[in-house]
Amino acid sequence: MPTPEITPDEQSALATALLDALNPLATAVRARATGRPEHRMWDADPAEAALTVLATWKLVDTEVKRLTGIAAGTAGSYGANYEQLGAAWGITRQGARKKWPDAVPRPSSAPAPVTLELFDGEAELTQDPDTGHWAWTAQAADGSRGTPAPDAAPCTSREEAAAYAGAYLREFARP
Structure with missing residues (x-):
């Protein structure tokens, strides 16, 4: 399976959707960090605000990795092997095995010839x-x-x- 390509329009729509999803999370993170009311929490040094956004992207990245692992495990449970997982992710079979070591169930032993x-x-x-x-x-x-x-x-x-x-x-x- 070749790695899917994304068109410029799809990339723009994806970026918009991700930013729309990120803003409420970043607002909540910033509110907890500053203790300020929501309408004033972004009144700060621009670098601090940008660092809050960066830290929030890290939270999103961690969640994407978790969901990616679930998707790989689901594919493996339906019979996909590490070669196929690697091809879908654009990496080698060995890279897929290292990235998702438990995604493909290992048979206890090979079936009898x-x-x-x-x-x-x-x-x-x-x-x-x-x-x-x-x-x-x-x-x-x-x-x-x-x-x-x-x-x-x-x-x-x-x-x-x-x-x-x-x-x-x-x-x-x-x-």
Whole structure:
């Protein structure tokens, strides 16, 4: 999934919405910090007022990080892996694993290999417990052994791996 782009109009609308959301929070933070009535709380040195706004953005940043973690965990609970999370965030798989270490549930162990017997040959399907990807190895009826090409995209489901293994067994079946 490529990182989404934002148009200038969307960026402007987002900035407006964020500033509209920030102002009441900044006002409340400033009122607590100064003890002044709301209508006078911004009567201060401009640097102090600007620092209050900056501190309030920090509060927003912390909340965005918390909500981002929840979104990553939700995606992981629905089957997204760290490679997909990283792609959505514009970082590597390793970066996503470091950023959200608990977002993708780790299976306690890989499922047992699945054996297929087709076209007088046999294939074994296995799942990598770290990535969730599936791989296959096959012994065709003509005696040839096959595995995915080194540059092949990983299989994301058992069914996909079975389809590739089945195609290999069919290709090298005895006539």
